[in-house]
Amino acid sequence: MPNVTERLTPRAREIVEAARELLEQEGAEGLTMRRLAEQLGIRAPSLYKHVPDKATLEVAIIATGLEDLAAALDAAVEGAAEPLAALTVAYRTFALSRPHLYRLMTDRPLPREHLPAGLEDRAAAPLLRAAGNPTRARAIWAFAHGMVLLEVSRRFPPGADLGPAWQEGITAFQADASRSSRKVGTE
Amino acid sequence: MPNVTERLTPRAREIVEAARELLEQEGAEGLTMRRLAEQLGIRAPSLYKHVPDKATLEVAIIATGLEDLAAALDAAVEGAAEPLAALTVAYRTFALSRPHLYRLMTDRPLPREHLPAGLEDRAAAPLLRAAGNPTRARAIWAFAHGMVLLEVSRRFPPGADLGPAWQEGITAFQADASRSSRKVGTE
DNA sequence: GTCTATAGTGGGATAGAC
DNA sequence: GTCTATCCCACTATAGAC
Numbered sequence: 001m002p003n004v005t006e007r008l009t010p011r012a013r014e015i016v017e018a019a020r021e022l023l024e025q026e027g028a029e030g031l032t033m034r035r036l037a038e039q040l041g042i043r044a045p046s047l048y049k050h051v052p053d054k055a056t057l058e059v060a061i062i063a064t065g066l067e068d069l070a071a072a073l074d075a076a077v078e079g080a081a082e083p084l085a086a087l088t089v090a091y092r093t094f095a096l097s098r099p100h101l102y103r104l105m106t107d108r109p110l111p112r113e114h115l116p117a118g119l120e121d122r123a124a125a126p127l128l129r130a131a132g133n134p135t136r137a138r139a140i141w142a143f144a145h146g147m148v149l150l151e152v153s154r155r156f157p158p159g160a161d162l163g164p165a166w167q168e169g170i171t172a173f174q175a176d177a178s179r180s181s182r183k184v185g186t187e
Numbered sequence: 188m189p190n191v192t193e194r195l196t197p198r199a200r201e202i203v204e205a206a207r208e209l210l211e212q213e214g215a216e217g218l219t220m221r222r223l224a225e226q227l228g229i230r231a232p233s234l235y236k237h238v239p240d241k242a243t244l245e246v247a248i249i250a251t252g253l254e255d256l257a258a259a260l261d262a263a264v265e266g267a268a269e270p271l272a273a274l275t276v277a278y279r280t281f282a283l284s285r286p287h288l289y290r291l292m293t294d295r296p297l298p299r300e301h302l303p304a305g306l307e308d309r310a311a312a313p314l315l316r317a318a319g320n321p322t323r324a325r326a327i328w329a330f331a332h333g334m335v336l337l338e339v340s341r342r343f344p345p346g347a348d349l350g351p352a353w354q355e356g357i358t359a360f361q362a363d364a365s366r367s368s369r370k371v372g373t374e
Numbered sequence: 375g376t377c378t379a380t381a382g383t384g385g386g387a388t389a390g391a392c
Numbered sequence: 393g394t395c396t397a398t399c400c401c402a403c404t405a406t407a408g409a410c
Contacts, residue, residue, distance in 0.1 A: 011393080033386065045388075046394050054386070109341040120344075138343060138352035139334075139359065143326070146333025154296040156325060157307075165325035168363065172326065175366065176359035198375080220404065232405075233376050241404070 004060040004114050012050045015040065016060045023061065023100050031058075058104065059114045065105045066115070069094055070123040083130035084177070085170050088144050092166065095148040102152070106145065132177060143169045191247045191301050199237045202227065203247045210248065210287050218245075245291065246301045252292045253302070256281055257310040270317035271327070271364070272357050278331045279338075279353065286339040293332065319364060330356045 008016070018039050023031045033054060037044040051057050076090030077083045095102040110120060124137070131137035147166060150156055195203070205226050210218045220241060224231040238244050256278075263277030264270045282289040297307060311324070318324035334353060337343055 032384080034384080042393085043395060044386085045396085048387070049393060106337075106342055107340060134347070135351040135355050138337075138347065138349070139330070139355040142333030142337055142352065142356065143330040144333070145337060146329030146331070147326075149336065150293075150325075150329055150332060153294060155293055160321070160325065162325070164322040165329065168322050168326040169329065172359040172363035175362055176355065179362065219402080221402080229375085230377065231403095232378085232407095235405070236375060 004056060004063055004116075008060065009050060012060075015047060015050055016057065016064060019057055020061055020064065020101060023104065024098055027100050028104060056114075059111045061101070062105050062111065063115055063119065065098070065101045066119050066123050069105075070119070070125075073123065073126040077126045077130060082174075083126075084140070084174055087127055087130055088140075088166065088170055091144045092148060092151075096152065099152040102148065106149075131173075136173070136177065140169075140173050143173065190303055191243060191250055195247065196237060199247075202234060202237055203244065203251060206244055207248055207251065207288060210291065211285055214287050215291060243301075246298045248288070249292050249298065250302055250306065252285070252288045253306050253310050256292075257306070257312075260310065260313040264313045264317060269361075270313075271361055274314055274317055275327075275331050275353065275357055279335060282335040283339065289335065289339070293336075318360075323360070323364065327356075327360050330360065 015036070019031060019036050022036055022039050026035065033047055034044045037047055040047075051060075072090050072094050073087060076086045080086035112120065127141060128134065128137045131140055147162070147169065151162060156162065202223070206218060206223050209223055209226050213222065220234055221231045224234055227234075238247075259277050259281050260274060263273045267273035299307065314328060315321065315324045318327055334349070334356065338349060343349065
C-alpha cells in the first residue's frame with residue numbers, strides 16, 4: 001500500500017469521491033464495499049479492479065479530508081485580524097459540516113507512511129503559526145477537537161449553548177498567548 | 188430497557204464486569220456476545236438469560252464507568268490546593284488507564300433515560316464547582332477530552348511531549364478564571 | 375443456568391467469464 | 393471494467409431441551 005492519493009486512476013478517484021459521500025450520509029458503519037458499489041451502480045467485486053482493499057480506500061478518504069482541511073485553514077487565516085479566532089471558527093465549521101469524515105480523520109493514528117509527503121504539516125501549519133509554538137498549538141488543537149467531538153457526539157447536555165464555551169476557550173488561549181510570549185518568546 | 192444498574196442480578200453483574208474487562212482488552216470491536224461468553228466459560232446464548240441484549244449491556248458498562256469517574260474526580264478535588272489542576276490530572280489518569288471504556292462513554296449521546304438518576308450530574312459536579320460556571324466547565328472539559336482522545340488515538344506526532352501541552356491548557360484556563368471572575372462573577 | 379441447533383443478516387474478498 | 397458465483401467469516405438473537 002504505497003502513497004495513496006498519487007497515481008490514482010480517474011475511476012479510482014470517482015470511487016473515493018463516492019465513498020466520501022456515502023460515509024457522510026451513512027456513517028462509518030454504512031461505508032461498506034457493497035453499499036459503495038450500489039451507490040456507483042455497479043457490483044461490489046468490480047471495486048477491486050480499481051482499489052486494492054477497503055483499508056486503502058479509507059486512507060485515500062483521509063488524505064482528501066486533510067487536503068480540504070489544510071485549504072480551509074489556509075483560507076481562514078489569510079488576512080484575519082485574529083488568526084486564532086478565525087482558525088477555530090474554520091475548524092469547527094469544517095468538522096460540523098462533515099462529522100463522519102472528521103471522525104475518520106481523527107479516530108486513529110494517521111497512516112503517515114501512506115499519506116502524501118508534507119500533508120500533515122500543511123494542515124497543521126496555520127495553527128502552529130497562529131499559536132507561536134508547538135506546545136500551545138497542541139493545547140488549542142485539543143480544545144477545538146474536544147469541543148467538536150462533544151458537539152457531534154451530542155454529549156453536552158441537550159440545549160447547551162456552545163457559542164460561549166468556544167469563546168471562553170479562545171479568550172483563554174489568546175490571553176495565555178500574550179502572557180507567555182512576554183515570558184518566554186517562541187519555543 | 189429500564190434503568191440499568193439497579194435490579195441487576197448478581198450473575199448479570201458478573202457479566203457486566205467481564206464485559207468491561209473484555210472491552211478494555213480487545214476494544215469496542217472485540218466486545219461481542221460470543222467472546223464475552225467465551226471469557227466467562229459459557230456459550231453466547233446463555234448470556235441472554237441474564238441480559239436482554241447487547242445494547243443494554245453497553246449501557247450498564249457506561250453506567251459503571253460514570254460511577255468510577257465520579258468517584259475519581261471527587262477524590263481528586265478533596266482538599267486539593269489547585270482543584271482545576273487536580274481534576275485534569277485525575278481525568279487524564281482515568282481515561283488513559285481505560286481508553287476503550289472512555290471511548291465508549293464519550294463516543295455517543297449519553298443514554299440518559301437508562302442511567303441512574305443524577306449520575307451524569309454527579310460526574311460533572313466537581314468540574315462545575317472548580318470552573319465556577321457551566322460555560323467555563325464545558326470549555327475545560329473539551330480541552331481535557333480533546334487531549335485525552337488525541338493521546339489515546341495516537342494522533343499527536345510521535346514523540347511529542349504532552350505534559351507541557353496539558354500544562355498550557357490548565358494555565359490558560361486558570362488565568363481565564365481569575366480574569367472572568369473579576370468581570371462577571373459566576374454565571 | 376446452561377446447552378445445542380439454528381435462523382437471519384451482513385461483511386470483505388477472490389476466481390474466472392465476458 | 394463489469395459481471396456472476398461463491399467462499400468464508402462473524403455477528404445478534406431465538407427456540408426449546410436438559
